[in-house]
Amino acid sequence: MEHVTRTDPFSFSVDPSTGIVTPHDNLIQRRLSHMNGMFMDQAAREAMLEVEDTLLYEVYEVEVPDEAGHLMVCTSITYPGKVGREYFMTKGHFHEKIQTAEIYSCLRGQGIMMMESDRGDWKAEPMTQGRAVYVPPYYAHRSINTGQEPLISLCVYPGGAGHDYATIETKGFRKLVLEKNGKPEIEDNPKWKSRI
Amino acid sequence: MEHVTRTDPFSFSVDPSTGIVTPHDNLIQRRLSHMNGMFMDQAAREAMLEVEDTLLYEVYEVEVPDEAGHLMVCTSITYPGKVGREYFMTKGHFHEKIQTAEIYSCLRGQGIMMMESDRGDWKAEPMTQGRAVYVPPYYAHRSINTGQEPLISLCVYPGGAGHDYATIETKGFRKLVLEKNGKPEIEDNPKWKSRI
Numbered sequence: 001m002e003h004v005t006r007t008d009p010f011s012f013s014v015d016p017s018t019g020i021v022t023p024h025d026n027l028i029q030r031r032l033s034h035m036n037g038m039f040m041d042q043a044a045r046e047a048m049l050e051v052e053d054t055l056l057y058e059v060y061e062v063e064v065p066d067e068a069g070h071l072m073v074c075t076s077i078t079y080p081g082k083v084g085r086e087y088f089m090t091k092g093h094f095h096e097k098i099q100t101a102e103i104y105s106c107l108r109g110q111g112i113m114m115m116e117s118d119r120g121d122w123k124a125e126p127m128t129q130g131r132a133v134y135v136p137p138y139y140a141h142r143s144i145n146t147g148q149e150p151l152i153s154l155c156v157y158p159g160g161a162g163h164d165y166a167t168i169e170t171k172g173f174r175k176l177v178l179e180k181n182g183k184p185e186i187e188d189n190p191k192w193k194s195r196i
Numbered sequence: 197m198e199h200v201t202r203t204d205p206f207s208f209s210v211d212p213s214t215g216i217v218t219p220h221d222n223l224i225q226r227r228l229s230h231m232n233g234m235f236m237d238q239a240a241r242e243a244m245l246e247v248e249d250t251l252l253y254e255v256y257e258v259e260v261p262d263e264a265g266h267l268m269v270c271t272s273i274t275y276p277g278k279v280g281r282e283y284f285m286t287k288g289h290f291h292e293k294i295q296t297a298e299i300y301s302c303l304r305g306q307g308i309m310m311m312e313s314d315r316g317d318w319k320a321e322p323m324t325q326g327r328a329v330y331v332p333p334y335y336a337h338r339s340i341n342t343g344q345e346p347l348i349s350l351c352v353y354p355g356g357a358g359h360d361y362a363t364i365e366t367k368g369f370r371k372l373v374l375e376k377n378g379k380p381e382i383e384d385n386p387k388w389k390s391r392i
Contacts, residue, residue, distance in 0.1 A: 004295035
């Protein structure tokens with residue numbers, strides 16, 4: 001292992017009803033305008049954008065050295081709603097160092113963690129309060145809010161893992177989660193491109 | 197980064213009132229008899245042992261490959277009680293790869309995370325529901341239950357970090373947490389040995 005920077009111990013609070021981390025160092029906000037081409041129903045997205053650039057999700061980050069040995073920690077808050085039949089979701093990403101895992105410990109809400117490996121294997125795991133999801137190395141991951149309230153998780157991943165958003169932006173996830181008869185259903189993504 | 201083993205995604209539940217992980221792979225139980233020489237008041241420990249080999253803490257582990265890139269996840273449950281004036285606590289350990297961090301997300305109870313670096317720097321952080329502690333690289337760490345109910349945390353640390361219990365067993369923590377006038381107080385450990 002390379003040199004690892006020394007830091008002081010600290011603690012922080014996580015509000016399970018809002019996902020707000022106190023103190024936090026960064027707040028990332030993703031709106032409908034940031035998710036170009038990621039929702040299946042592009043006409044529905046355009047129509048929504050004419051009314052409001054809706055906030056889809058937020059990430060509160062605690063800053064530590066971005067190095068292996070340290071652990072990155074954040075909360076992820078995905079708001080309830082749909083674009084057409086498709087539930088609000090995060091962009092989803094691989095780690096830049098693809099062989100690194102992530103743990104999502106769900107604090108509130110109802111949803112699905114959609115995961116897909118570089119080989120095209122996929123799995124959907126339920127997210128609900130008191131449930132934690134192990135996103136293994138090599139798996140892209142996206143939080144999808146299928147419920148009526150914010151979907152909130154505490155996330156931990158290795159320092160230095162980095163984020164690769166581009167692969168998902170250009171190739172998509174193999175599976176989408178869409179509402180059908182009032183319930184979430186997993187369907188094939190007609191635009192998905194294999195990475196192999 | 198070396199080769200990282202592929203595993204399937206999975207999820208598990210964590211009961212915040214008991215700390216039980218479902219499903220789990222290992223359950224570690226530490227009793228008074230396992231903590232020889234770790235509590236200050238050895239006579240009080242001997243007297244307690246004659247009555248019962250009390251359960252001090254438990255660790256529920258989820259098994260993933262013990263390799264950098266993966267993340268180890270477990271719950272830690274320290275029960276309430278005292279040996280003489282000293283609160284029930286975990287053995288405490290450095291990581292074998294000392295330059296690896298750990299995150300404790302507290303789910304229930306009241307306590308203190310006592311941390312001490314290889315250089316003898318120390319810090320105590322409060323543990324309570326909704327609070328998380330960042331144990332940085334190079335820091336030994338011990339959970340101490342200063343409350344009336346179980347002290348329960350969800351813990352995440354890098355795969356391959358390993359455990360070094362021997363250093364604490366032989367040299368101790370610099371600071372002890374003892375009850376004084378019904379409240380926890382941090383005091384010097386007269387038996388502490390410097391590591392430098």
